[in-house]
Amino acid sequence: MRIDKAQVAQRFARAHQSYKTHAVVQQQICQQLMAKMQQYIVQQKLSDQPQPCFENVLEIGCGSGNLTDLLLREFQIQQLTLNDLYAEVLHAYLHHPQTTSTQIHGLIGDIEQLDFPQSLDLICSSSALQWVEDFGALLCKANQALKPQGYLCFSTFGPQNLTEIKQLTGQGLHYLSMDALQQQLKQQGFEVLHCSEQLESLSFEHPKQILQHLKATGVTGTAQGQRWNKTTLTEFYRGYEQFSQQHSSQQKSYTLTYHPIYCLARRMP
Template sequence: MSIDKAQVAQRFARAHASYKSHAVVQQQICQHLITKMQQCFVQHSSHTQPCTALSHVLEIGCGSGNLTDLLLSKFDIQQLTLNDLYTEVLQPYLHLPHTTTHIHGLIGDIEQLAFPESLDLICSSSALQWVEDLAALLHKAHQALIPHGYLCFSTFGPQNLMEMKQLTGQGLDYFSAAEFQQLLQQQGFEVLHCSEQLQQLNFQHPKQVLQHLKATGVTGTAQGQRWSKASLMNFYQGYEQFSQQHPTLPKSYTLTYHPIYCLARRMP
């Protein structure tokens, strides 16, 4: 499916203010990714350099800064390049007090931009599902990393937002965890870790599902969905199949997230 990057940028820019308070799953994913990175770096670091010391890091799709904040708090980074489609993401980091990290912006479609060179780490959380040619992006990442440099990311798998895709017929095409591993190996990476989860949010009404997706800029597809009164009613009725009724609790409606975590490093 062709992705309209301009629409993606516009929708996430509109949701920028509400993202952090509503993107609960994405925050948990960032924390899990950082924990896995810390464990991995300890396991594979050399004795000549602390496992928390990084010279130059690129973050792809930094968004509201959930992963950025964790990177700055957990690692000693000399230079951090932040990429996203819209400039608002840089504002909180332009004049950060109490940090020795030099922060730069790389605004635009990462598929069309040149990567910085000699990177220790390329990382991303909840962004690579918007990439149209993942193999080409992984090749660029491999070229930009130093030997044994790390590529660490979380993205989403085929069951992500499955309720929305089933009801609307719209949604992104996702790779499986096995396909991610194969793509990484084909581009010259050693896969150090690959895992996946299923996480479900519960809402009191299907309308709240739509409000949640709008507040996080995530509608499952770049085309979005135009709602009429009739289509909304059909959506609410159709969502009954995803309802749960507990004897002592109110009825709830689920929304599924399918995060995948990949940690790899460039082979020398």
């Protein structure tokens, strides 16, 4: 499916204020990714300093700053380049820097069309690379931009992500499997340090709340052909009954599935 990046940027910009409140799973994914980075990179990189030091870091799709805040808190970074599709997300970091020891730069636009900063120690991304259309080409650019032994660490989503929505509407991204991600990493000259996946489910009292949740997190950027009216909403609510659960004394709940995949890799020397 061809992704309309302008529409994606518009939807996420519109959801910017509500994202941090509603993107509960994405926040947890950032924390998980950071924990894995600390486990697989920090111990290897610097065992004699309280914080690992990176001279030059690029974050792809920084969004509301969940991962950015963790990077600035957990690592010593000399230069941090923040990328996203729209400039509003960088305002807090470029105009009100949270750290005096890190030089923060903006790189606004579609990362597939932009030149990467060079001589990077670390490229990281959380819950953003599923929007990339040519993942192999992006990995190639990442490999060329990284120093030898530089790290690429990211979370993305797998084929079961938002499966309920895709089954009911036919709308959704084409997600790569964990095996496919590992294969592409190896093909582009990376040593895979870690790959893992999990399923996370959110529960809602009514399918209407699920649509509100997706809108508040900007995910409706994929719904290019979906038009909601009274008839389509009624059909959606009725169809969502197949994904409902009801325990003996509890109110019926409706699930929404997320399928995060975590990959940590290193450029071959």
